[in-house]
Amino acid sequence: MYTYEELKQFVEHCPRCALAGSRRKAVMGRGNLKAVIMFVAEAPGNSEDRDGIPFTGPSGEILDELLSHIGITRQEIYLTNIVKCHPPRNRDPLPKEQEACIAYLKYETLLIRPKIIVCLGRVAACRIIDGNYKITREHGTFLYRKNTWLTAVYHPSAILRDPSKMEETKKDFEKIWEKFKELGQE
Ligand code: URA
Secondary structure, X not given: OOOHHHHHHHHHXXXXXXXXXXXXOOOOOEEOXXXXXXXXXXXXXXXXXXXXXXXXOHHHHHXXXXXXXXXXXXXXXXXEEOOXXXXXXXXXXXXXXXXXXXXXXXXXXHHHOOOEEEEEOHXXXXXXXXXXXXXXXXXXXXXXXXXXXXXXXXXXXXXXXXXOHHHHHHHHHHHHHHHHXXXXXX
C-alpha cells in the first residue's frame, strides 16, 4: 500500500495520458484524509490547472455556498476529480483519459474510506454510479454499494450556467446532511 503522500507524487508527475503534455499542474484531491464525505467531480478547469488545487475557480464559489448551506467546510470533506489534469477548452474528459486516471481515484478512495461519495455532475455519476445515469432525473437519490452510500448532484458549473438549479441542489445537500447524521457522524 502506498501512502497518501506517495500517491500525490505519482499524480503530480503522471505521464499516463496525453493531458500530461498540455497541463500546467496535475490536481491531486484535497481535504480531510479522514473525511466521511468524498466529493468527486470530473476534471480540473482552467483555474485549477493554474493553481494545482481543486475548485479554486468560479464553480468553487458555488460549491462553498452549497457546503455552507449545510454548515460544513472544505476542511471536513475530501474533494477530488475523476481525471486529475485539465482537458483543453474544458471539454469532457475522454474515456481513454478516464481509464488512464481512474486507478488514482480508486487508490484515494481506499486510503480515505469515505462513507458517502457525492458525484458532482453527470460525468462523475456515469463513471461511478452507472454509465446510463440521468442527472436531471436521478440527482439527490442514494444507493448503497460496497459499504458506501453513493449519490450525485448537479455540477457547480451547471448551476453557474443555470442559477435556477441552485435551490434543488441545496435540497440535495440537505439530503446529504441527513445521511451524514443517519450514519451517526454529526
Ligand atoms: N470543475 C471540476 O469538475 N473540477 C474541478 O476541480 C474544478 C472545476
